[in-house]
Amino acid sequence: xxxxxxxxxxxxxxxxxxxxxxxxxxNREILEGVIGRFGVDRxxxxxxxxxxxxxxxxxxxxxxxxxxxxxxxxxxxAVCSRRAGxxxxxxxxxxxxxxxxxxxxxxxIARTREAAKRILWNMLKDADRQYRLNMKFNNAALIAAxxxxxxxxxxxxxxxxxxxxxxxxxFTLAVLDEAAFFNIDLKELVREVLTPALLDTxxxxxxxxxxxxxxxxxxxxxxxxxxxxxxxxxxTIRDNPYMKEAITAIERDIQSGILNASDPAYKREYEGRWxxxxxxIVYSYTEQNVYDTLPEDCFWExxxxxxxxxxxxxxxxxxxxxxxxxxLYIVDEFKQKNMLTSDVEEMIRHYQSKYDLSRIVMDTGxxxxxxxxxxxxxxxxxxxxxxxxxxxxxGLIRMLNSDLAKGNLMVKRSFDLLKEWDKLQYNMAGTGEDxxxxxxxxxxxxxxxxxxxxxxxxxxxxxxxxGSIEYYKQMEDKIEERLMREEEEPAGHDESLWGAxxxxxxxxxx
Ligand SMILES: Nc1ncnc2c1ncn2[C@@H]1O[C@H](COP(=O)(O)OP(=O)(O)OP(=O)(O)O)[C@@H](O)[C@H]1O
Ligand SMILES: [Mg+2]
Numbered sequence: 001x002x003x004x005x006x007x008x009x010x011x012x013x014x015x016x017x018x019x020x021x022x023x024x025x026x027n028r029e030i031l032e033g034v035i036g037r038f039g040v041d042r043x044x045x046x047x048x049x050x051x052x053x054x055x056x057x058x059x060x061x062x063x064x065x066x067x068x069x070x071x072x073x074x075x076x077x078a079v080c081s082r083r084a085g086x087x088x089x090x091x092x093x094x095x096x097x098x099x100x101x102x103x104x105x106x107x108x109i110a111r112t113r114e115a116a117k118r119i120l121w122n123m124l125k126d127a128d129r130q131y132r133l134n135m136k137f138n139n140a141a142l143i144a145a146x147x148x149x150x151x152x153x154x155x156x157x158x159x160x161x162x163x164x165x166x167x168x169x170x171f172t173l174a175v176l177d178e179a180a181f182f183n184i185d186l187k188e189l190v191r192e193v194l195t196p197a198l199l200d201t202x203x204x205x206x207x208x209x210x211x212x213x214x215x216x217x218x219x220x221x222x223x224x225x226x227x228x229x230x231x232x233x234x235x236t237i238r239d240n241p242y243m244k245e246a247i248t249a250i251e252r253d254i255q256s257g258i259l260n261a262s263d264p265a266y267k268r269e270y271e272g273r274w275x276x277x278x279x280x281i282v283y284s285y286t287e288q289n290v291y292d293t294l295p296e297d298c299f300w301e302x303x304x305x306x307x308x309x310x311x312x313x314x315x316x317x318x319x320x321x322x323x324x325x326x327x328l329y330i331v332d333e334f335k336q337k338n339m340l341t342s343d344v345e346e347m348i349r350h351y352q353s354k355y356d357l358s359r360i361v362m363d364t365g366x367x368x369x370x371x372x373x374x375x376x377x378x379x380x381x382x383x384x385x386x387x388x389x390x391x392x393x394x395g396l397i398r399m400l401n402s403d404l405a406k407g408n409l410m411v412k413r414s415f416d417l418l419k420e421w422d423k424l425q426y427n428m429a430g431t432g433e434d435x436x437x438x439x440x441x442x443x444x445x446x447x448x449x450x451x452x453x454x455x456x457x458x459x460x461x462x463x464x465x466x467g468s469i470e471y472y473k474q475m476e477d478k479i480e481e482r483l484m485r486e487e488e489e490p491a492g493h494d495e496s497l498w499g500a501x502x503x504x505x506x507x508x509x510x
Contacts, residue, residue, distance in 0.1 A: 057092040057127070064235035065089035068206075069096070073231035074198075077179075077207040079223040081236035081272035083243050086208040090175045091123040093206070095133075097173040098150035104201065105151050106173040107166060111181055111436065112156035114311050117142060119177060121154065157182045157189060158438060159337055166193050170200035179207040179219040181436045183419055186218040211268045213277040213425050224274050236272050265428045282397060282433055283421040283442065288407045290418070294329060298322035302331070302355035304348070305387065305448025306362040307440045308372065314339040315440035316347055317417065318355055319448045328403075328452050330411045331355075335440050341372055345379060352382055361387040361451040363443060387447035394432065400449055409449065417441040 061069065065085055068078050069092070080086050094106045110116035121137070124144050128135040136145045142154035155162045157176070163184075174194050179186065194205055207230075209219050221227040237243050237250075250270060253259040259266060264275035278284075300320040307315040318332035332355075334347065351357060364370040364386040377384045403409045411418055424437045433439050 057096050057131070061089060061092060062239065062241055064233065064239045065092075068233045069093045071231050071233070074202065074204050075229060076204070076231045076233065077219065077223050078233040078235070079209060079211060079219070079272055079274075080234065081238075082210055082269050083237045083240065083246060084235055084272065085240040085242065087119050087177055088123060090177065090206065090208060091120050091127060094152050094173060094175060095124065095127055097204075098146050098152055099133075099148065101172050101201075102148035102150060104172040105153065105169060106175070107153045107155060107169075107171050107197075108175050108177065109155050109157050110177045111183070111438075112158050112312070113142060113154065113162060114156070115178070115436075116154040116156055124152065157184050157186075160184075163189060163193060166197060169197050170203075171197050172201045172203045174198060174203065174205050176205075176207045176209075178209050178436060180209040180212040180217060181423070182217075183416075183423060183438050190218065210272060211274045212423070213264070213268065213275070213280045214422070215274050215276040220274065234272060237270060269428055280425040280430075281421075282424040282426055282439075283404070284401050285404045285409075285411065285418070285421055289404050289410055290413050291329065291410045292413055294320075294331065295322075295325060298324045301358045303448050303452045304351050304355070304357050304360045305444040305446070305451065306344070306348070306360065307443040307447065308344070308363055309337070309339070309440060311338065313337050313438070313440040314344055315444040316351065317441060317444040317448050318351055318357075319445075319452050320355075321452055327408050327410050328449065330409070330415065330417065330445060330448075333415050333417055333441055333444075335416065335444075341375065344372075345376055348376060348380060348382065348384075352380070357382070359451050360384040361447045363387045363447060385451070388450050393446075394426075394430075396446065396450065400446060403449070403453075415441075417445055 062085065065088070068076065068089060078086055078089075090108070094108055097106050098104060108116055108120055110119055121142070121144075124135070125137060127133070128137075128144075134147050137143075138145070144152040144154075146152075153166075155166065157163060171194075174197070176182075176186075182189075190205070197203075198205060207219055207222065211223075212220070214220075215224070222230045223232045226232070238247055250259065254261055259270075261267075261270075264277040265280060267273045267275045268277070300322050302318055302320045305317045305319070307313075309315070313335040314337075315335040316333065317330060319328050320331045321328045332351070336343075339347075348360065352360075360382055362373050362376070362384055364373050370386070373384055373386060376382070400409065420438050420440075420442045424439055424442060425434050426432070427434045
């Protein structure tokens with residue numbers, strides 16, 4: 001009988017099926033699942049019986065993921081596009097390492113603990129179910145333990161207390177996810193914490209990330225300038241056979257003009273290429289906005305801005321202004337995770353006694369924060385107000401930037417706020433901040449700035465004179481802001497394609 005001729009679509013489907021790794025469990029894998037459950041002794045016996053081959057997750061990875069994991073280099077990096085399968089690859093890498101080296105410790109480090117949990121915790125749980133590994137997940141400590149005594153620890157690089165806990169440990173594998181987006185000095189983390197911790201076992205350090213828009217930092221130096229001898233891998237979403245639908249969506253959006261393939265943001269996010277792009281930076285300060293010492297002999301008034309966090313940082317920023325000066329000076333800052341209501345109250349009292357604050361503004365955006373604010377007001381008797389909320393945060397930031405450009409907003413050189421401003425970038429649609437960056441001090445500063453501005457205005461700073469250049473500039477800004485608001489439509493964000501934990505505006509298209 002003559003072979004049936006396949007249509008082109010059928011042939012394509014058949015070929016794409018062929019390129020997908022097989023996902024069902026073989027008898028060997030079920031057997032190897034048992035290995036995971038019964039510690040070291042049983043493991044070696046069963047492994048021997050199974051032909052000396054340990055549990056092989058790698059069968060389910062595609063070529064670029066495998067090449068990265070199998071690379072024998074002890075220092076390696078992968079610079080990829082979004083949704084390339086970076087995190088999935090390292091989830092299996094960590095498991096493989098933990099199973100192959102009983103009693104070992106591996107660490108997975110993301111920007112924050114919450115990000116670490118959001119990105120990888122469920123991937124590990126899925127693998128535990130899929131391979132019946134009988135792992136124990138400590139949700140509070142974020143430690144996944146295997147029956148063979150190995151542990152995979154999850155942590156956040158931006159939290160120094162978390163990082164401190166890593167000192168003195170010995171790891172066989174350390175993975176840094178989204179390494180281009182850490183707010184800390186990555187060099188210091190590698191030099192002072194991870195390198196010593198990898199010495200005992202001659203362990204491996206693996207960094208993965210999409211590029212950042214500043215084209216700067218250790219991950220840039222490693223993957224672009226070729227510094228420090230890391231073996232660098234590159235692949236994109238187009239190599240990930242599990243993202244075929246997203247690739248079709250991208251093609252469609254390029255065709256319809258929603259996406260511009262020559263845009264630097266496109267090249268970074270979809271092609272994983274380093275492309276510098278100052279436009280995407282949210283706060284544009286320069287050296288003229290940085291001070292070392294405050295002007296003397298002024299009568300200062302102070303405003304405190306607070307961005308309340310629950311799992312995230314709670315941030316405090318104090319601004320000082322004086323009728324002798326045009327500038328608003330940021331004079332104090334503090335941020336910390338997991339602050340209890342009583343801790344926040346103590347900080348407010350501390351700033352109150354230090355600065356005799358004229359106003360306190362607090363973000364009452366989410367959850368129970370409005371109630372918390374009322375509690376503070378009642379308990380402290382202090383002038384605490386809700387931060388003015390605007391549906392147009394981008395527009396507000398633009399106004400703050402214009403104050404920065406005029407040299408009217410000053411920040412102390414050593415402040416972490418500047419580190420946030422260095423990194424914080426807009427999402428690809430330009431409709432909001434990219435969620436991968438910290439913005440807590442920035443938000444506290446924004447609330448404080450809005451309140452001080454309003455205060456200054458009340459105190460007699462006049463609105464621009466009708467007909468003046470300033471007046472028309474303000475009108476123009478208002479119209480522009482309104483048009484931008486009208487253009488913003490809610491984006492359809494399919495979590496299954498683009499990953500959990502991203503807001504609509506974080507999707508590539510809107
Ligand atoms: N080998 C694989 N087997 C099955 N699914 C996979 C595999 N590799 C990646 N995926 C799937 O592809 C999608 C993207 O993977 P992943 O989240 O690892 O990408 P990423 O590059 O880390 O993306 P992001 O830039 O959003 O962090 C996920 O839905 C993931 O489950
Ligand atoms: Mg990821």
